[in-house]
Structures are given as C-alpha cells and as structure tokens.
Amino acid sequence: MSLTTVKDLDLTNKRVLVRVDFNVPLKEGKITDDTRMVRALPTLKYILEQDGASLVVMSHLGRPSEEREPQYSLSQLKDHLAKLTGTNVIMAPDCVGSEVELLAKDLKAGEILLLENTRYHKAEKKNDEAFAKQLAALADVYVNDAFGTAHRAHASTEGVTKFIPSCAGFLMETECNFFDKVLIAPEKPFVAIIGGAKVSSKITVLESMLDKCSTFVIGGGMAYTFMKVKGYEIGKSMFEEDFLDTAKKFLDDAEKAGVEVILPLDHVCAAEFGENASPVAVDDINIPSDLMALDVGPKTSELVKERVLAAKMIVWNGPMGVFEFDNFAKGTKDVASFVAQCKGVTVVGGGDSVAAVNKFGFADQIDHVSTGGGASLEYLEGKVLPGVVALRK
Numbered sequence: 001m002s003l004t005t006v007k008d009l010d011l012t013n014k015r016v017l018v019r020v021d022f023n024v025p026l027k028e029g030k031i032t033d034d035t036r037m038v039r040a041l042p043t044l045k046y047i048l049e050q051d052g053a054s055l056v057v058m059s060h061l062g063r064p065s066e067e068r069e070p071q072y073s074l075s076q077l078k079d080h081l082a083k084l085t086g087t088n089v090i091m092a093p094d095c096v097g098s099e100v101e102l103l104a105k106d107l108k109a110g111e112i113l114l115l116e117n118t119r120y121h122k123a124e125k126k127n128d129e130a131f132a133k134q135l136a137a138l139a140d141v142y143v144n145d146a147f148g149t150a151h152r153a154h155a156s157t158e159g160v161t162k163f164i165p166s167c168a169g170f171l172m173e174t175e176c177n178f179f180d181k182v183l184i185a186p187e188k189p190f191v192a193i194i195g196g197a198k199v200s201s202k203i204t205v206l207e208s209m210l211d212k213c214s215t216f217v218i219g220g221g222m223a224y225t226f227m228k229v230k231g232y233e234i235g236k237s238m239f240e241e242d243f244l245d246t247a248k249k250f251l252d253d254a255e256k257a258g259v260e261v262i263l264p265l266d267h268v269c270a271a272e273f274g275e276n277a278s279p280v281a282v283d284d285i286n287i288p289s290d291l292m293a294l295d296v297g298p299k300t301s302e303l304v305k306e307r308v309l310a311a312k313m314i315v316w317n318g319p320m321g322v323f324e325f326d327n328f329a330k331g332t333k334d335v336a337s338f339v340a341q342c343k344g345v346t347v348v349g350g351g352d353s354v355a356a357v358n359k360f361g362f363a364d365q366i367d368h369v370s371t372g373g374g375a376s377l378e379y380l381e382g383k384v385l386p387g388v389v390a391l392r393k
Contacts, residue, residue, distance in 0.1 A: 003176060003391050004167040006043060006143050013052035015107060017139035018044065018169065019156050021146035021371060022059035022077055029076050035358075036148070037077070037084060039371055043145045043169035044085055044112075054107040056138050057081070058095055058115040058156055059146065060124070068120050078114055089114050095121070095156075096134040104138040113138075118156045125154055132159030145169025147176075148372035150387030151379075157387040168391045171371065176388060178347050178368040179379045187312035187344065188214050193304070193335060195220035195318030196352065199243040201377075202318065206250055208382040209315075215260040215307050219296055219320035219331065223263050226251060227285075235269065235287035262304065266297030268321065268328055279327045295321030296331035301338075308338040317350040317377065323359070333360045340365035349376030 020040040025032045047053050064072040075091050082089040088111050092100045095115035103113055115138075118124045123131035132155040136142065142164045144150070149157050150172070160166070168176070192213045194202050199222045206216065218226055224237040229248045254261045266284060269291035270277035280291055287293055296304075300320075308314060316339055323332035333356070339346050340362040348357055349370035357363045370376040375385060 003173055003388070005173050006046060006167050006169055009141055009165060009167055011047060011050040011053045011141060013109075014050070014141050015054050015056060015104060015139040016047050016141050016143055017056045017058065017135065017160070017164070018047065018143045019146045019149075019160075020044075020057055020059050021148040022057075022074065023061055023148065024077070026071070026076060029071075031077065031080055034080060034084075036371055037081065039171050040145050040169070041084055043143065043171060046170070047143070048085065048087060048110055048112075052109045054109055055112040056104055056107070056115065057112055058118055058135065060119040060149070060156075061117050062119075064117060064119050066122070072117050072119070074114055074117050081112065081114060085112060087112055092116055096131065096138075101138060118154075124156060125152075127153050127155050127159045129159060129162075131155045133163050136160045136163035139164065142166040143169045144387055144391060145171045146387070147172050147370070147375055149375070150372065150385040151375040151383070153386035158390050161390040166391060168388075172388070172391070174368065175370060175372065175376075178345075178370075179349070179376065181345060182313065182315050182347055182380065183212070183382065186212055189307070189311045190313045191215045191217065191307050191311040191315075193217040193219070193308075193314065193316040193318075193339070195222065195320050195332075196350075197221040197238070199225045199240050199247055203243065203246055203250065204381045205317065205377065207253075209380065210250075210253060210257060210259060213259055214311075215262060216254065217262045217304050217307065217335075219264065219300075219335075220318050222318075224293060226261075226263055230263070233286035233289070234293070235289050236292040237287060238292070260307075262300075262307065264293065264296045264300045265303065266299040267293040268295035268297055268331070269293050270328075273322075275325045275327075277325075277327065293321075294325070295323075295328040301331060301334040304335060305338045308335070308342050311342055312344040314339055314342050314344060314346045315380065316346075316348045316353050317380065319352050319356050323352075323356050332356050336360045336362045349373075349380065
C-alpha cells in the first residue's frame, strides 16, 4: 500500500500539525548539527506555500526525565527555525492545553507555532488517547515527517492519526520509498554491508535479508563472532559467546542459499582498545593472541570494492571498525568511498554509518542517507513501523 502524502490533501486555509524529528545535538544551547531540521524543510515550505495555510510544528528533543529540564526545551531551536523557513515562529509554552489551543487558533497564514517538547509529558510515550486527541485538536490536518521516530507508537506519531486526517511529509515518503526498493524485489547484484559492534543487534537484519542479497559484507566487532565460528584465531577481539550458534546457523543458511558472506581477510589491530593505541597491521586472516582487531585491512577493502562497484543495489548499516579513532578509520572510510562510487542504488541507514559518510564527506554522493537509526534498522528487519502504517492508504 502506498502512503497518503501531503500532496494528496487540500491544505488551503488549513492549520497543519507537522510531526518533525528535531532531535538535534546541542552544545551550550547552540545547535551543532542542523541536518534533521534542514531535511524537514521541503515539507514545511510546501505547506507554507499553500494559500492561507499555517503550521503547528511538534517534536521531541532528547530524553527528559519527569522534570521539564531546560536543556531539552525546543525554545532553543525557535530562532534557527525562523531563519531556515524565513517566517515568523511563535514559541508555545507547552504542546497541549488551553493557552496552546488559543495560540494555534490565532495563527495567521504563513506563521509557525513551535510546540514545546512532546516528551515533557509521560502521556506521549504511553500513546495516551486523551493526549493524542489534545494534539489533534490544534489543527485541521496532520503530517508526519519524522521517520526517525516512526518505529515508536507514541501519541505524536501514531495516536494522533486516529483523530485527524493524516498523511506523510516528503522526507517520510522518500525514506519509505528507498527502503521499499531495498526490501521489495531489489535489483541484483544486491550487496548488504552490515557492521557494528554486536551480532545480537544485527542478526535479525541479516536473517531477514538472506533471501534478497547476493553478497553480505560483515564488518565491525560483530565479524569476530562469525570468524570464531569458522575456526579462525581472533586474538583478544570481542565476540558474543551466546550468539555463536546463531552465527553458525546464519552462515550455514547463507551457504545453502548460495549467498556469499565476506568476512575480514586481514586486520588493523592493537594491543588494547583506545584512541591512542598503536595500530598493528596483520596481513593474515588469523589474529595473534595478544592483539584485538579494531579495523579491516587492505585485502578486505579490495574485495569489498570489487563487489560494491559491480552492485546494482547497496544497503549499508554499520561501520567496518572503530572509525571514531583516526588510527582505525581507514576501513570504514574506504567503504564509504566505494559506496559513493557505486553506479547502482545506494542506501545508507543507521546512526554510525550515517555519521561515517558525513565525517568523510561522501553523503552528497549517496542516493539516500537515512535520518532514522532505529527506524531504518527495524524497516530492514521487516518489522511494521507504527508511524508508517498509520499513513498507508
């Protein structure tokens, strides 16, 4: 089923409630990365361009406790939102209540009312019906453009859709379209690059994509659980004892299905884990007993390059090593470069891989860089996302 989008509804003279993901990083009250705000702009500007339309914008920010901690107030974003949209932004004292309702009703065409953090209310995460109804009462139409929270059945993402005509914004539509391309009859060769620290957090993705992929590239700390299963020496590298049987079953299933699984062929190691640890190149699949692997080596990168450049579709979720440490970043940087060069459809999802393509300057060469870490992971796992299902036609 396709999504009902913002272009499907008549917004003339309508007050539009938009759920965005403005969960941006802040330092001393200043925004350090406004990517999430910028990605919402096409939807916000489209609505403001409709005759007589006004905007009520809501989001969460951080994880406030039961107290209204000021460091999580959306008031810190008000001026920047006004600058980005080029219009007047009014800051609400809360996200529900009689005062907020009056402010919403008094909105003039082209104005924005920015609601206070939805997570200042426990009712938000509980998907409380009365709270959702209060949010819906602020507008005529609801637009969800917050893919990053689509996997949460919260009042502002799912509950509100029961009380007001609802649709997807452009960012939500783009996210879903790209992940649907990955999951529904992807073009082959299809390469999935799955990295990160733990098998436990990614095994469902691996299993759910087994019938779709031509090749899996497994990197990061999780690779060494698979390597141990195959009988290789992994030195002091981390592995998950409880997931050895799970890893073995996946490798056996991949072999039966004729799906290639690439594990590290060589490594960049260190005697201990740390930013200033001295890198030691290990030109062998086995790792000495006194070393731990923190990145993949050049032979691994070369094999990955061959598969990636020949692919018609790539999905990348998770780094190849501890890319936050410059001494152990090359493997992840190489993969980012290869994905950027691929002529097929390229999709990067997951917080760390997105951070990597941004850090190394390749984001604008990728077809789609997802804004949703947890949401993109659950989409790839084949799970139903409550915030998306509510917007299906």
